[in-house]
Amino acid sequence: MKGRDVILGILRNKPRTGYEINDILQNQISYFYDGTYGMIYPTLKKLEKEGKVKKETVIQEDKPNKNIFSITDKGREELRKYLESDKVEEVFKSDFLMKLFFGDDYLSKQKVIELIKSEIKVKEDQIKRLESSLEHWELQGISNLQKITVGYGLAEYRAVVEYLKEQLKKLED
Known part of the structure; x- marks a missing residue:
């Protein structure tokens, strides 16, 4: 999935400003797509040049x-092709898991407990945010x-x- 696919998807139902696109990136799909504000306008400019947004x-x-940006017929066709394409292997990155994986000889038991507690809090906060957003x-x-x-996001978290x-219970016992 590329940023252009995401932006075309966001524009599929109605025209939006860059601010509105960023709001959707940061609040509605941030749990499965890591988009940045800095990619929006260059991508929109390129899509506009290609005649896929106006x-x-x-x-x-x-x-x-x-x-205000809206999707064109050419943009809808590109989005359709992306949606119908074969699924690409997902990429998962986690700084938390990297620290645990390599931490055997470097992290104290207390530090591992702190890392796990911190990750639990992060995930619980993400659950609360997602549940609240879902209601909205x-x-x-x-x-x-x-x-x-x-x-899916809630189940995973x-x-x-x-x-x-x-x-954590096993480590603390």
Whole structure:
């Protein structure tokens, strides 16, 4: 999955500003896509040059002009091709797991316990944020497929918390 696929997906149902695209990246899909604010405008510019999005500039008084981006038929075709393409192997990265994996000779038992407790807190915070966001998105009209992705994220986070709590108990005993 490339940033361009994500942006075309975000624009599939309605035109949006760069700010709105970033909001979706950071709040709605951040648990399965690591997008940055810095990739949005270069990607939009490239997609616009390729005729896959179009930009409408709205003149505003007392504010900077607002650029609103919408997907074109060429953009919809690229999105369709991406959605129908073969699934690519997922990439998972975790600084927490790297520290544990290589920490045998370097980390004290207390440091490992602190790392695990910290990771549990991070995951519990992610669960709370996702549950709260889900309530908000349901009021806005989230689709059934989007609910599946949120449920997947919640199930993953909850399973990790449960597993880490079991391992923490073993270490503390």
